[in-house]
Amino acid sequence: MANYSTNEFKAGLKVMLDGDPCAIVENELVKPGKGQAFNRVKLRNLMTGRVGEKTFKSGDSLEGADVMDLEMEYLYTDGDMWHFMKTDGSFEQYAVEKKALGDTVKWLKEQVPYIITLWDDKAISVTPPNFIELEVVETDPGLKGDTAQGGSKPATLSSGAVVRVPLFINQGEVLKIDTRSGDYVSRA
Amino acid sequence: MAIDWQPSASFETLRERARLMAKVRAFFAQRDVLEVETPVLGQGGSTDIHLVSLHTLARTDKGQRRLWLQTSPEFHMKRLLAAGSGPIFQLARSFRDGEIGARHNIEFTMLEWYRPQFTLDQLIDETATLIMSLLPSFPGPPVHYRYRELFHTYVEVDPFTTSLDRLRAIAAERAQMSAQSLADEGRETCLDLLMSVVIEPQLGQQELSVVVDYPASQAALARRHQDADGEWVASRFEVYLNGIELANGYDELTDAAEQRTRFAEDNAERRRLGLPEVDVDERLLAALEHGMPEGAGVALGIDRLIQLALGKARLEDVLTFSTPSC
Secondary structure (H helix, E strand, C coil), X not given: CCEEEHHHCCCCCEEEECCEEEEEEEEEEECCCCCCCEEEEEEEEXXXXXXXXXXXXXXXXXXXXXXXXXXXXXXXXXXXXXXXXXXXXXXXXXXXXXXXXXXXXXXXXXXXXXXXXXXXXEEEEEECCCEEEEEEEEECCCCCCCCCCCCEEEEEECCCCEEEEECXXXXXXXXEEECCCCXXXXXX | CCCCCCCCCCHHHXXXXXXXXXXXXXXXXXXXXXXXXXXXXXXXXXXXXXXCCCEEEEEECCEEEEEEECCCCHHXXXXXXXXXXXXXXXXXXXXXXXXXCCCCCCEEEEEEEXXXXXXXXXXXXXXXXXXXXXXXXXXXXXXXXXXXXXHHHHCCCCCCCCCHHHHHHHHHHHCCCCHHHHCCCCHHHHHHHHHHHHHHHHCCCCCCEEEXXXXXXHCCCECEEECCCCCEEEEEEEEEECCEEXXXXXXXXXXXXXXXXXXXXXXXXXXXXXXXXXXXXXXXXXXXXXXXXXXXXXXXXXXXXXXXXXXXXXXXXXXXXXXXXX
16 A cells, blocks of 8 residues: 555545554644644544544655445344445445444344445444434333323334334334434434 | 635635734834835745745846745845844745645745844733734733743653653653654654643633743744753743744844854754755845844734634635635
């Protein structure tokens, strides 16, 4: 991979830092009027998802990371690995480890497209769509007449996620959920 | 993709900017400080190793010459002072290559003024008065800090006496930098790093912060003197507001021989670092030899002050067209 110098650091650029692939979130020049220039760089570690700040001397460089985001549909799990297929018509499949799947494990639904991040052609993270429709498989019976306000209750969804839903929701209903916050949005 | 041709600043901001610029001019007119306009191009440039000068080739009366876009109007203004101008100010377009960011633009406007016979303290007062007159609300009275005291407070090291190894270790830790990339760096880089990343963001939050007694090695074009602790320090001040460096003032060096030595040292350091040398401004040195009145001068980033006065997030918000869209 090519090397990138601090002046080429832009949001979204993927670089290697301490052995992990990272995405640059922000890059700011810090320079006293009479002194050495530095770059304060915010990076997201693509393995852990953590965002941290680092300082570089202006002109320092980092090796680029061979990282790609690809859209793939979820197929199935064999218990050890989770299998996805590219949506570009190639039918090419990728097996994803539990570690790379992370929290997304609770938002899995067959035939839904996810963004798989590949590093050196290996899946390192899976991002669900912002909104997903899932069926309620277990919740206390709905309260008639309570359609607007008042309270919420837990509901287990077909993907295994447990979310807070309004009291009027019944088992078997399909709900629209915001995967970023885990919040109920509406009936689908 | 459509080409973005629109201005960086809104018209409302540009009207506010014009109003603030008029206030600056009125401030100096009232104090009998003459407005001047000096050239953007010069046959000499700044040798400062931390500034990257732009230059251009021009066909002059002496044939093709390399002319330097000025990093500040300092050299020309000092030649005016030596010629007997008396107090002068300028809103000068200045150029520093590679500097682009939320607080930087390669081409920017410097408000620079010189006060013959002023002490550094008198100029600090005048600078604070001007800054406060442009802000929409009173930021709190100016508070003075010594460079050394700031390092004691925020980093718990002494900038003059702490060993280089320890400075490197602390700078790497506090600024989230790899120890390896500081391994070959000297005291100055470690101090600059701690100052810009750890200390500066704390300054000017409750008041206008004025920093004095910088290490002598950071004197640039200022005199040096011994401080109360017997350390050699630069006769220089900086003003900070909201963690942003606004102004940099000197008790001006008037000794031509000393100035020549500092230029030569800069160029020697440039050769050592593999940086291009910059043509020394012989006309400035000749003017200093003739004699420049003792006094103080200050350079203030007026774009930044306007940015703060108008509560804007980025420098480009107060520029018609920032460098990335020029």
